[in-house]
Amino acid sequence: MSEPEPAVQPVWPFDIGIVGTGIVGTHQLTREAEEVIRRCKRTFVIDSGYGIPEYLATLSPEVTELGVFYEPGQDRLPTYRRMAAEVVAAAVADAPVCLATYGHPWVYCYPTTLITRAASLLDLHVEVFPGISAFDTLLVDLGIDIALSGVQMYEATDLLLRRRPIQNDVTCIVWQPTVVGDPTYRPEPYTVDQFEPLQEYLLRFYPAEHEAAIVTTKTYPLTRSVVQRLQLGELAAELEQAPQVGTLYIPPLTERPVEDTELLEVMLAAES
Amino acid sequence: MLDDFKQALARVQSDYGFYIDCQANPAMALAGYDLSVDERSALSDPEKLGGLLRGGIGISKLPSITIKISGTHDWVNRTRPKKTTTNMEEVELDSQIAAEVAAIGRADTSEGRTAAAVRLMELIG
Numbered sequence: 001m002s003e004p005e006p007a008v009q010p011v012w013p014f015d016i017g018i019v020g021t022g023i024v025g026t027h028q029l030t031r032e033a034e035e036v037i038r039r040c041k042r043t044f045v046i047d048s049g050y051g052i053p054e055y056l057a058t059l060s061p062e063v064t065e066l067g068v069f070y071e072p073g074q075d076r077l078p079t080y081r082r083m084a085a086e087v088v089a090a091a092v093a094d095a096p097v098c099l100a101t102y103g104h105p106w107v108y109c110y111p112t113t114l115i116t117r118a119a120s121l122l123d124l125h126v127e128v129f130p131g132i133s134a135f136d137t138l139l140v141d142l143g144i145d146i147a148l149s150g151v152q153m154y155e156a157t158d159l160l161l162r163r164r165p166i167q168n169d170v171t172c173i174v175w176q177p178t179v180v181g182d183p184t185y186r187p188e189p190y191t192v193d194q195f196e197p198l199q200e201y202l203l204r205f206y207p208a209e210h211e212a213a214i215v216t217t218k219t220y221p222l223t224r225s226v227v228q229r230l231q232l233g234e235l236a237a238e239l240e241q242a243p244q245v246g247t248l249y250i251p252p253l254t255e256r257p258v259e260d261t262e263l264l265e266v267m268l269a270a271e272s
Numbered sequence: 273m274l275d276d277f278k279q280a281l282a283r284v285q286s287d288y289g290f291y292i293d294c295q296a297n298p299a300m301a302l303a304g305y306d307l308s309v310d311e312r313s314a315l316s317d318p319e320k321l322g323g324l325l326r327g328g329i330g331i332s333k334l335p336s337i338t339i340k341i342s343g344t345h346d347w348v349n350r351t352r353p354k355k356t357t358t359n360m361e362e363v364e365l366d367s368q369i370a371a372e373v374a375a376i377g378r379a380d381t382s383e384g385r386t387a388a389a390v391r392l393m394e395l396i397g
Contacts, residue, residue, distance in 0.1 A: 026285040050325065051285035058286065081397070085389035092376055092385060114397045118389070121373050121396070220325055221284050221291050224318040243326060 015095035015124040016087060018112055020104040020131015021047050025221050026055040028132040033100070034059055036129055040098035044087050046111065047102040049219055056100060066111075077110075084114035091124055104133035108155070108175065134247065137217045138173065141225040142249055146171060149252045156180040156248070160197055166205040169256040174198075174248040177214070178239055189244065195236035206253055208233025214246040276305040280315060369395050 017036040022028025037043050043060035045053050046067060057063045066083040070076070090097045099105075105112045105128050112128060119126040135153070139146070153173040154164055157180050166172055180198045182190070209231050216226040230238045232250070239246075258264050280302060284291045293301035298316035307315070314321040357365075372395065375388035 027288065027291070051282040054282055055285050081390055081393035084397075085386050085393050088392075089376065089379075089382065089385040089389040092389075093382065110397070114393050117396045118392055121369060121392070122376060218318075218322070220281075220321070222294060222315065222318060223322040223325065226322075 009125065011127050013096065013125075014127040015091045016097055016099065016115060016119060016126045018099045018101065018105045018115065018126065018128045020107075020129070020133070021045075021049075021052060021100050021102055022132035023103055023134055023137045024132075024218055025049050026052060027221050029055075030129070030131065032129050033131060036127075037098050037100060040096045041094055042090055043098040043100055044083070044090070045100045046083060046109075047100065049102070060098070080110040080114060084111045084118065087111070087115055088118045088122065088124070091119075092122060095124070101131075104131045104136075105129070107133040107135065134175070134217060135173070137225070138215055138247055138249070141215050141217055141227060142213070144171070149255070156198055157182075160201055163201075166202070168205045168253040171252055172250040174202075174250070177235075177248040178242055178244050178246045190240065192236045192240040195239040198239075199232065199235040202232055202235065202250070206232050206250065210250070210253055212248060212250040214238060214242050215249055216243060216246045274311075276307055277311040277315075280305050280307070365395065 017040055019030075019033035019036050021033065022030075037056060037059045040060065042062040042064065043056055044064050044066050045056055047053070053063055053065050064086070066086060069079045069082045071079070087097060087099045099111065099115065101109050101111065103109070116126055116128075118124075149169065149171050151171045151173060152167060153175065154166075155175045156177040158164070159166075159174060160180065177195070177198060179190075181194060212230060212232050212235070214228045214230065216228070218225045228238065228242065228246075235248075280294075284294060290301060294315055298312075302312060302315060305312075310320075314324050369392065372388050372392040376385055376392065379385035379388055
């Protein structure tokens with residue numbers, strides 16, 4: 001007699017396992033991610049961090065670096081398609097395979113989306129395993145807890161494209177400000193003009209003297225993260241000088257007052 | 273010397289005790305490595321090492337790009353306003369997708385399978 005089909009598909013076995021390698025080298029690779037890599041026949045890696053592919057090679061019988069598909073000055077979309085195609089094609093030929101990607105697989109990682117879409121068409125079972133994301137390390141770099149004012153996060157170019165409204169009483173994190181408005185991989189530095197639209201847009205919500213910070217998170221264990229304080233009115237000039245990496249952190253300008261005083265009384269009464 | 277420097281950098285990734293020793297007692301940790309003065313000091317000076325790694329010192333086979341959302345573009349929301357598609361267009365797209373799915377299954381070489389998978393990706397994302 002055969003086993004009855006479970007109502008919910010179990011995690012194992014799968015055809016494609018997608019794991020995050022974290023931000024700071026192999027030290028943030030989870031035990032779960034290591035097990036996935038060990039148990040897959042082949043691992044594809046999107047992570048240019050020094051020593052990462054070498055370390056993965058100690059876990060996996062075959063490691064293929066997908067970073068070679070990046071081309072300076074070229075749009076990244078065809079690169080992502082090629083990366084996803086490599087993984088899917090390998091899974092069709094000889095599953096299970098693993099994709100090990102920088103950070104967290106569902107945090108700004110388009111190949112995960114493409115692979116998941118394709119897998120449903122090809123009847124492949126995909127499982128995604130979380131990694132330590134850039135957001136996680138950012139909180140450590142800044143030493144903040146998002147519980148007090150909440151948090152809003154936008155990608156810099158997307159912020160401008162859609163004119164997304166910003167709540168200036170909520171912590172704001174802007175990803176990729178150092179490459180705003182450029183869809184390509186470009187090794188050369190930008191001029192200040194590249195960053196002025198972002199500065200102008202942010203100044204609709206904050207005064208020029210509001211203090212913010214550009215955070216450059218460490219990506220190798222022996223280095224340190226850098227938190228560069230600045231006033232938003234100087235943002236474009238500071239980004240021109242900044243390395244081509246970094247995230248913009250803008251603390252709240254004001255504190256939103258309590259509206260529901262009855263609920264506040266209930267909450268305070270419970271404390272006493 | 274550069275080879276020993278690379279080996280020390282790689283060991284930091286795989287040997288957590290060595291990573292701690294590089295900070296707590298770098299002279300002892302690095303005693304067995306043939307390093308220049310600059311290389312030795314970089315391994316115990318986070319700022320100096322950060323500069324070396326950012327600048328590229330021939331330690332990676334890959335281009336010196338950092339793939340992450342706090343770095344060069346790895347993501348952009350390409351969603352455009354929805355355009356109305358006719359039933360005919362949807363049927364045509366579904367048919368193209370089905371053809372590429374079949375091509376992936378049919379391919380008898382790795383190159384052929386990957387090429388069909390790339391065409392599928394172009395249709396779905």
